[in-house]
Amino acid sequence: MDFTREELMTAVSGQMPERRWGHTLGVMESAVALAHRYGEEPERADLAALLHDVAKYWPIDQQESVIRDNQLNMELLDYDRQLLHAEVGAFVAKERYGIEDSGVLDAIRYHTSGRIGMTKLDKIICLADYIEPGRDFPGVERIRELAKQSLEEALVAALDSTISFLIEKRKRIFPMTVLARNDLIRQISR
Numbered sequence: 001m002d003f004t005r006e007e008l009m010t011a012v013s014g015q016m017p018e019r020r021w022g023h024t025l026g027v028m029e030s031a032v033a034l035a036h037r038y039g040e041e042p043e044r045a046d047l048a049a050l051l052h053d054v055a056k057y058w059p060i061d062q063q064e065s066v067i068r069d070n071q072l073n074m075e076l077l078d079y080d081r082q083l084l085h086a087e088v089g090a091f092v093a094k095e096r097y098g099i100e101d102s103g104v105l106d107a108i109r110y111h112t113s114g115r116i117g118m119t120k121l122d123k124i125i126c127l128a129d130y131i132e133p134g135r136d137f138p139g140v141e142r143i144r145e146l147a148k149q150s151l152e153e154a155l156v157a158a159l160d161s162t163i164s165f166l167i168e169k170r171k172r173i174f175p176m177t178v179l180a181r182n183d184l185i186r187q188i189s190r
Helices: 005-013 018-038 042-051 060-069 074-078 081-095 102-109 120-131 140-147 151-168 175-189
Strands: none
Touching (some): 018 042, 042 102, 060 074, 074 081, 102 120, 151 175
16 A cells, blocks of 8 residues: 555545645645754655645544544544544544554644644644644744744644634633643743
């Protein structure tokens, strides 16, 4: 089940609207730049970024079925449906596209929620998803500037933005996101 990069790009781009594919290309560009800046393998960052939203536009009931049928993280089913595609995407990357690098799979899995003990690649993909060139929301320029200085500082700012948005909308916050933020604060404080 070996796919060339071009075959993967064709397969992934065919599963999303053109605008989302543009987002994916932006995440790939940002992830590779962050990998170079922070000493991660650019090829791994590129691959994780390419696949990070592979299941984003699957019907929600299909995403829920993949989680249930494969005993994935069932806790996700109790929170915002926007979290599902990351878990499903990691599963699809492994099962459909033959990705075996557990670090790449985890970076896909945790790109929306974060986690305690995020690896450098986890941080890069999560942050690249926030700061890719097509993103335009209040505070994104500040996060982009922070990304030039510190992965952790930028990611805390990004998670703060997400948490604030969820609070403002009176939505439930996935506990792992809060734990990821707290862990990053701990890392910065050392």
